[in-house]
Amino acid sequence: QKEVEQNSGPLSVPEGAIASLNCTYSDRGSQSFFWYRQYSGKSPELIMFIYSNGDKEDGRFTAQLNKASQYVSLLIRDSQPSDSATYLCAPRWGAEAAGNKLTFGGGTRVLVKP
Amino acid sequence: EPEVTQTPSHQVTQMGQEVILRCVPISNHLYFYWYRQILGQKVEFLVSFYNNEISEKSEIFDDQFSVERPDGSNFTLKIRSTKLEDSAMYFCASRSNTDTQYFGPGTRLTVL
Numbered sequence: 001q002k003e004v005e006q007n008s009g010p011l012s013v014p015e016g017a018i019a020s021l022n023c024t025y026s027d028r029g030s031q032s033f034f035w036y037r038q039y040s041g042k043s044p045e046l047i048m049f050i051y052s053n054g055d056k057e058d059g060r061f062t063a064q065l066n067k068a069s070q071y072v073s074l075l076i077r078d079s080q081p082s083d084s085a086t087y088l089c090a091p092r093w094g095a096e097a098a099g100n101k102l103t104f105g106g107g108t109r110v111l112v113k114p
Numbered sequence: 115e116p117e118v119t120q121t122p123s124h125q126v127t128q129m130g131q132e133v134i135l136r137c138v139p140i141s142n143h144l145y146f147y148w149y150r151q152i153l154g155q156k157v158e159f160l161v162s163f164y165n166n167e168i169s170e171k172s173e174i175f176d177d178q179f180s181v182e183r184p185d186g187s188n189f190t191l192k193i194r195s196t197k198l199e200d201s202a203m204y205f206c207a208s209r210s211n212t213d214t215q216y217f218g219p220g221t222r223l224t225v226l
Binding site: 107 | 155156157215219
């Protein structure tokens with residue numbers, strides 16, 4: 001059973017601060033890792049993805065991947081109230097194939113306080 | 115910007131009735147997915163579809179579920195005889211040859 005674990009939160013951060021979200025996964029075969037943002041009652045919206053160990057930056061977001069530790073994180077810099085949402089970690093397991101399903105963690109709820 | 119669309123946004127049905135949820139994937143995408151999310155729970159994979167056949171399905175996707183791409187644009191999920199526990203948000207997603215899946219806005223299914 002492949003598992004994806006996230007702290008459910010809420011993670012409360014003051015406006016302008018850095019929010020740090022963590023995700024661990026059980027399968028060393030994971031190929032790529034996606035972070036989605038989900039506002040209440042809405043669908044997942046892609047934030048960013050990462051394939052290789054190390055850091056990847058996109059605007060105010062930085063994803064960090066450590067495959068040896070089976071750990072991926074997301075940093076949100078200069079947090080804004082509009083960043084208040086649930087952040088979903090979703091590894092993709094298996095070789096590049098027609099399946100390519102995503103397995104989602106339970107998400108971390110982030111609350112940015114003005 | 116192209117996006118995945120889904121209809122209806124909300125479907126209410128009686129237990130035992132059949133429902134069809136509709137999705138229009140992004141036009142040049144080749145791979146299609148259905149996920150569901152029961153209120154307060156994780157997003158769960160149901161089924162993936164490529165080249166007019168199911169690529170993979172989860173244990174949730176039993177004989178009561180089916181998918182179809184009836185024409186060049188629509189992708190449908192049918193639940194033959196709905197149960198109370200089928201009440202959830204159903205999300206369609208699609209992707210091109212890249213890894214990234216794009217999600218539609220979802221259909222909220224309420225089974226009474």
